[in-house]
Amino acid sequence: MPNAFVPGQGNLSAEDEALVKRRYKLLGPAYRLMYESPLHIVRGEGVWLYDSTGRPYLDVYNNVTSIGHCHPRVVEAVRSQVGMLATNTRYLHSLILDYAEKLLSTFPAALSNVMFACTGSEANDLALRIAKSFTGGTGIIVTQTAYHGITEAVSEFSPSLGKPVNLGAHVRTVPAPALYRSVDGDVAGKFTRDVQAAIDDLLRHGIKPAILIVDSLFTSDGVLADPAGFLAGAVKAIRDAGGLFVADEVQPGFARTGEHMWGFERHGVVPDMVTLGKPMGNGQPISGVVVRPDIVKSFGENARYFNTFGGNAVSCAAAMAVLEAIQEEGLQQNARDVGAYLGAGLRRLQEKRDIVGDVRGAGLFFGLEVVKDKQGMIADRERTTRIVNKMRDDGVLISICGGGYNVLKIRPPLVFSRDNADMFLDTLEKALQDV
Incomplete structure (x- = not known):
């Protein structure tokens, strides 16, 4: 599983470390957690998830609640x-x-x-x-x-x-x-x-x-x-x-x-x-x-x-x-309009960053392919994982897909707004720069 938590690693509080151990003891070894440092989520609303400290995270990944958490x-x-x-x-x-x-x-x-x-x-x-x-x-x-x-x-x-x-x-x-x-x-x-x-x-x-x-x-x-x-x-x-x-x-x-x-x-x-x-x-x-x-x-x-x-x-x-x-509530129209806005922002980042090889998708669903450089088009799994975890640390949640584990999976709720898109794009740009 790409971007999976490895027990014994990550930056966890004592409370969350105890939860990890309890989870493994009770649920067994087959389950996986996401991110280098797993999230302890206790509440959701709209496009936001909140951890046990009350910190909000912009959810740009979870399409289970596709019309927003707790609609x-x-x-x-x-x-x-x-x-x-x-x-x-x-x-x-x-x-x-x-x-x-x-x-x-x-x-x-x-x-x-x-x-x-x-x-x-x-x-x-x-x-x-x-x-x-x-x-x-x-x-x-x-x-x-x-x-x-x-x-x-x-x-x-x-x-x-x-x-x-x-x-x-x-x-x-x-x-x-x-x-x-x-x-x-x-x-x-x-x-x-x-x-x-x-x-x-x-x-x-x-x-x-x-x-x-x-x-x-x-x-x-x-x-x-x-x-x-x-x-x-x-x-x-x-x-x-x-x-x-x-x-x-x-x-x-x-x-x-x-x-x-x-x-x-x-x-x-x-x-x-x-x-x-x-x-x-x-x-x-x-x-x-x-x-x-x-x-x-x-x-x-x-x-x-x-x-x-x-x-x-x-x-x-x-x-x-x-x-x-x-x-x-016009959510299909919103997916089309905000998706076009988000896609344009992603393509601007593609032009600026040599590690962004391709941007593709439709509506509010995108894949951004991370490569070692545009000319070689070689999948860069390691930097993809770093980007995802850097964004998680900065309060934005996405994931990874693709055969090379090098595609950022960008799939926000259908209630995603342009302001949400701007926050996402700013956070992604910082993460791309950092890696």
Whole structure:
């Protein structure tokens, strides 16, 4: 894990050192903390997180609470619903249907069914089950640094989890469609050829393709947004092979890209399935699979689907509040406008600093690639980590992504303002100068 805390290091208070030891004793060794000196966060509001001393940190990373920490609409919706009813989907209840209608109205008409779960991992697991039922195949194609979840099945096609987590024999990885460092700029053509080569290799080994699944902003691969439209050829290739295209919108979705509600819309394609998670309930666990009805038909006829907490009334109330906030408070417009302002500031820094090799993204989601110098374009993981930790010390939180662990992951809440952007840019400029 990039930018992970190493026990025994960091500048921790006696209280936080005791918490680290207690955490390790009780939760075991598999959990990780971020930053060289972990944060002890006790409260959140809007774009801010507050530590145990009351110090504020500008949160430019956490898209779980994508419309801001403790958004009043969500807080009230959860408070009201939990005091009235919290139950599963085996009883009739209008709220889940009201939310389903509102959610589906934001998708292309062909995607007219939705199934609910609790996490993005569960949603991708369910999407795979549906795809295998519909196609009769098992083959999966993902990018080389993709992350899609942590269940047994999904971890097998999440190569970013690292070598200790084995990829499935039915999984093929392809290079991410990156314009930066591209030899000829033909991102679409290369990605299509790479996906076709993966399809051919699956078939050669007697494995029928089931899905091509991508995060439509290729977040774990380093936030790869341009040129818009590069997915179309690869989508056609997987469908021609009898497989399905799944858009993982856990990170790019819910107005994140500004111009569109969903990341896949930038590419002019309609997926066969779309998976949702993290920002859907602004912290309340809820996720979903949006799917064409003809695809889910045979699955539903032959297998029951039940998730005890998936689509429960409290989570649906939170999710409804999120959609209402996005649509009624102009948050997609804000992502577009403030995102353009922030992007312009990042590109100014790119012009001034030789270690900033590339700036890319859409709406309020950017990747800034840190390199040893612009000419060599060699990934600089060490300085990237120093930048992130310097910014953390100066009160601004971001993280790292990309195969070389050298891309600053910049993903503020949709309520981010120009003043917030100015603070972020000033802090980033200082950190770039320091390293």
